[in-house]
Amino acid sequence: MLPFQTLLQPDKQLKQHVYQQIAGRLINLIQEGILQPGSYLPGSRVMADLLQLHRKTVIAAYEELLSQDWIVAIPRKGMMVATNLPLMKPRSYQPAVSPYAQTPGFRFNTQIPSLPAQVAPTKTRLVVNDGAPDVRLAPLEEWIKACRSIIQSPQYPKRLTQGPTAGSENLRQETIRYLSHTRGLRLDLQNILITRGAQMAIYLAASLLVKKGDAVIVASPNYFYADQCFEQLGAQLLRVPADQDGIDTDAVEQLCRTRKIRCLYIISHHHHPTTVTLSAVRRMKLLQLIRTYQLAVIEDDYDYDYHYPTAPILPLASADHGGHVIYIGSMTKSLGLSIRIGYMIAPAAFIEAATALRRLMDLRGDNLSEEALALLLADGTIERHLKKSNKIYHERRDLLCRLLTAKLGDAVDFVPPNGGMALWLPFHRRHPLPVLATKAAAQGVAISDGAHYNYGGLSLNALRFGFASLNPKEITTVVNILAGILQT
Amino acid sequence: MLPFQTLLQPDKQLKQHVYQQIAGRLINLIQEGILQPGSYLPGSRVMADLLQLHRKTVIAAYEELLSQDWIVAIPRKGMMVATNLPLMKPRSYQPAVSPYAQTPGFRFNTQIPSLPAQVAPTKTRLVVNDGAPDVRLAPLEEWIKACRSIIQSPQYPKRLTQGPTAGSENLRQETIRYLSHTRGLRLDLQNILITRGAQMAIYLAASLLVKKGDAVIVASPNYFYADQCFEQLGAQLLRVPADQDGIDTDAVEQLCRTRKIRCLYIISHHHHPTTVTLSAVRRMKLLQLIRTYQLAVIEDDYDYDYHYPTAPILPLASADHGGHVIYIGSMTKSLGLSIRIGYMIAPAAFIEAATALRRLMDLRGDNLSEEALALLLADGTIERHLKKSNKIYHERRDLLCRLLTAKLGDAVDFVPPNGGMALWLPFHRRHPLPVLATKAAAQGVAISDGAHYNYGGLSLNALRFGFASLNPKEITTVVNILAGILQT
Known part of the structure; x- marks a missing residue:
């Protein structure tokens, strides 16, 4: 007899019923070729003793297997693993690793380019995004x-x-x-x-x-x-x-x-x-x-x-x-x-x-x-919202332009956008963005390292500064931190 | 001078400002080649008279055009249509039909097959769908x-x-x-x-x-x-x-x-x-x-x-x-x-x-x-919902099976599904589904005419009877109506 007490191991902490766990594990054993077609399961009383479970639980598991045709009830002999299942070579007694941890043998299209990951916003105080609206106004x-x-x-x-x-x-x-x-x-x-x-x-x-x-x-x-x-x-x-x-x-x-x-x-x-x-x-x-x-x-x-x-x-x-x-x-x-x-x-x-x-x-x-x-x-809710946020974003754009000119000086060279939620901000070559982004992240500000915008083989040193989602205090903080980095 | 009073026609019922309407229409006239580059717009006083508008409205429209570079202000001469616009042949004075009512000259993929439309549910009392859940239980x-x-x-x-x-x-x-x-x-x-x-x-x-x-x-x-x-x-x-x-x-x-x-x-x-x-x-x-x-x-x-x-x-x-x-x-x-x-x-x-x-x-x-x-x-809300609706759908399936057997007899030939929200219901060839669906629609019941399920060149005479979204009274009504049609 197989070491069912080891192989079946129900986990009472799980939400799934114990009888379902037993049934599922037995199916796996059949599928893995460990329980061979034509072999018999222990009687429900024996199995209940082995697993230290109530006999009714084992009976419920067996009924589950019967209803799914994995086993058949043979009069006076007990529960037999169905013989119309394809015969399989027995393999290891160890539970298999998750199939999804394995690498499939079929080919598929992996050519879809992935952009470099953006800086994750959770660990940072302030995120300068690509030009998203301010959810707080929504x-x-x-x-x-x-x-x-x-x-x-x-x-x-x-x-x-x-x-x-x-x-x-x-x-x-x-x-x-x-x-x-x-x-x-x-x-x-x-x-x-x-x-x-x-x-x-x-x-x-x-x-x-x-x-x-x-x-x-x-x-x-x-x-x-x-x-x-x-x-x-x-x-x-x-x-x-x-x-x-x-x-x-x-x-x-x-x-x-x-x-x-x-x-x-x-x-x-x-x-x-x-x-x-x-x-x-x-x-x-x-x-x-x-x-x-x-x-x-x-x-x-x-x-x-x-x-x-x-x-x-x-x-x-x-x-x-x-x-x-x-x-x-x-x-x-x-x-x-x-x-x-x-x-x-x-x-x-x-x-x-x-x-x-x-x-x-x-x-x-x-x-x-x-x-x-x-x-x-x-x-009219949408129209009112657009009117209100247009005014607010306009002010934020103006504030950002003033601060950039005053504090970053000739480190940047930009044209104020006539709309939208972001300002295109090219930095002087002497301030490479990957370095700037790393230093800013250390101070709790997530800015792009510019890699996204170089898609297609470009080598710009610029980012989109999304001003719409930052309030005046936040815009000021970000520009001050950038100015501090550029001065060092 | 062009017949501006005809060409511009502001509509005061519209939400859009009148000055924006005037500006938009003037841009169209320029784009359509009716207003030629180098030509002059009437002075704001003249235009206001022509259109029976306040002069400030016309000035606002002209300022809009100036800011967008469609016109330039020539000292002591007035507003001239910009000459750096490509010259275009004048065309009809009639406002153009909507460009989207026209058929484009480019080719595109129109080969995506479209299934026959389902019977529209709005005009009907009861809809037998393909197997959708009951929103009333959600x-x-x-x-x-x-x-x-x-x-x-x-x-x-x-x-x-x-x-x-x-x-x-x-x-x-x-x-x-x-x-x-x-x-x-x-x-x-x-x-x-x-x-x-x-x-x-x-x-x-x-x-x-x-x-x-x-x-x-x-x-x-x-x-x-x-x-x-x-x-x-x-x-x-x-x-x-x-x-x-x-x-x-x-x-x-x-x-x-x-x-x-x-x-x-x-x-x-x-x-x-x-x-x-x-x-x-x-x-x-x-x-x-x-x-x-x-x-x-x-x-x-x-x-x-x-x-x-x-x-x-x-x-x-x-x-x-x-x-x-x-x-x-x-x-x-x-x-x-x-x-x-x-x-x-x-x-x-x-x-x-x-x-x-x-x-x-x-x-x-x-x-x-x-x-x-x-x-x-x-x-746990989802789990509770699934448990509850599983029980309800189970009862609805059983009711539908009983009623179909009792009332439709050998007009149908089905196997009860062991799960899901629909029952696959083949009808005898002597009851073609398109006829049945038309008659049912006349009595306020929308059922499929089976065309969907014949995708790929099949000629089944069957439909999916979605029982989950209908309560017992609705299921009974539908089966009674179908039984009545089959008996005539």
Whole structure:
């Protein structure tokens, strides 16, 4: 007889019933070939004695095995391990290591580039992020109230079970209305797909447009996760320099003239990472190129809602582009909630294809969140929040610019951004960012070491200084600490 | 002078400021080539008269255009349309139609198959779905309370801003604990990725494994959205018949012997759509094949938590598979919340690649939801909910089986499912489902016409009868209506 008292070892501390533990372990022994087909288990009384358990527990375990066909009850002989199981070579009596600690023998795609890890925020006093909103300003209480009002409404079971993949109809309607007020876009329900933030919209648009080997134009430097989307799909990236007026449209034209371009990705407001805005002249030039070359354009306008000196220039999407601009935006950035909701705007046929693809990646969004956001758009909460936070972020930008000029002097060289949540801050070469970041971390301040922004083989010495999520006191502290480091 | 009073037409009903409307419209006129570079705008007094607006409104609009470089102020001459804009041919004076109503000239992938639309639930009294939980039983109040407690905690700004792509660490820890209790899995943090429901996990695993032309084994019939994931990636599907014991493992072995198999997709409990469970014998056979052929297996176990006669057979993932089983589960199905949270379990290197790819599709999950779910797992709410709803769904299954036998007689031929939320219900050929569904809809009951389940060229006459989301009275009503239709 096998040493069942060693092999079975129930653990009474576990939540799982002891009889289930015994049954599970017996199945393992069968699977591992230790308990051979055709062999008999000890009678329940014997086994109960061996394991120091109540006989009923053993009987329950055996019944479990019977119901799963691992064993069969042979009259007057007892419980026999089923003989229709494939015979297996006995192996070690030791419990196997977790299969998930092993390296599988199959191949898989490990080519997706991973960016260097950001500094972990938990151990630090202050984090300078890439340009995130201030969660402390977010309308969280209003959010919870909206959620509660939805689940308490008599229609909630219908509304919550299974919404459309394209997103809650209420939210699509409210977003269309919002985009009409703020961007002058004229849209139907069939022109919009609600996504998980802007990132999913970029991935979907890229997946529909790009096949292996296709040429895609991006600005240099560019938002790294957009670059990676295109690369993951096998695109060849054509990097066109961007200056203070945005991407060089003459260079884009040159490329369009000489080869087949699959699409162009552009952030027309507050380009990531450099925060420049595409000038009016270049916008017109780009619209001309769109018409001439039937160019598909992915316009990522994640940051439109925050603009400080004046109203923002309208996006390319608002102009006459013949349906060639796939327009992408985000509510996540605006709200500062941890809820990720964005949208894609495009001609109906494109939205239809994007919706079908999104269904395969993620059947649908969270209806409760989508309905709650629709409520907050409808009752004006979002607009009030944007107005309030626009004013606050504007002040924080101004404060940061003043402090940087006063305290860091010629160690930095920056142009104030005309909107958004971050300032592009190039440091003089004599202050390498990896060194600066290490010293700042020692003083409790997490800043980027700049590696993210050098994606694609660049060697900039710059970072995005997210000012929106820091209050005036925090901004002052960070700049003082940086100034102290630079002086030593 | 252009007919500005016609061309500009501000709409005072709109939320957008009138001056912004005027500025936006003027930009359009410039972009459309109607207002030519070098031409002059009327003075603000003249324009105000023309448009019947206050002069200050016009001045504000002009300032907007100045700040955006669309026009320049020429001393003693007025506002001139900038000459550094590319010259464009004037076109119609009519406002252009929405660009998004136009068909773009670029090509894109429209090959993603779309399933026939389900019957819309809004107009109906009762919906028989595919096997969804009952939202009325979901712990929604507990959910809201958990969310509130998180946003009121002093750590919330740090926790909510930017969580890791792999999912909240609290949720990963709680899920690992849960999977250890219920499936005997031994896992580390690096073996788990939190996703948006099981669907995203399937898409990620498939994307990492499958390249164009690769052979993938699936059961026939199979979950249509899994089939579509593989097809979208260019896989060649090898459909292996499944009977009451699940997929035919001898046929799988035959395929493995004769050609290179990229992976196998399997639902080991309550196969979709037919609800059969893979038998113990075939499980062992499959584990043998995994070891022999180094086969990658995607085990979709979305429905494990609901099992009626006994505890479920452990998944393949719990056995000794050398890291070859990529295990996928869902909390969405269990909870009946509209919050979509699932997970993928795999060896660390695979999880790392899946996390990098997920980041490109969807930067991260909703931290608030993930933290709330972690709380409800930790305080036992989820376990209590599962226990309660398991009992209720068990009763509903039994009631449905009794009623179907008693009232539909030999019009149907079914095997009671041993778990899950749906019953696979084949109808006799003399009762074609499209006809039945149309007649049922006329009486306020939405049932599937079966088209979904015939994906891949099948011609079954069967549907999944989701019993979990209907209470006893609703189940009785539906069966009575179906019985009435069949008798006529």
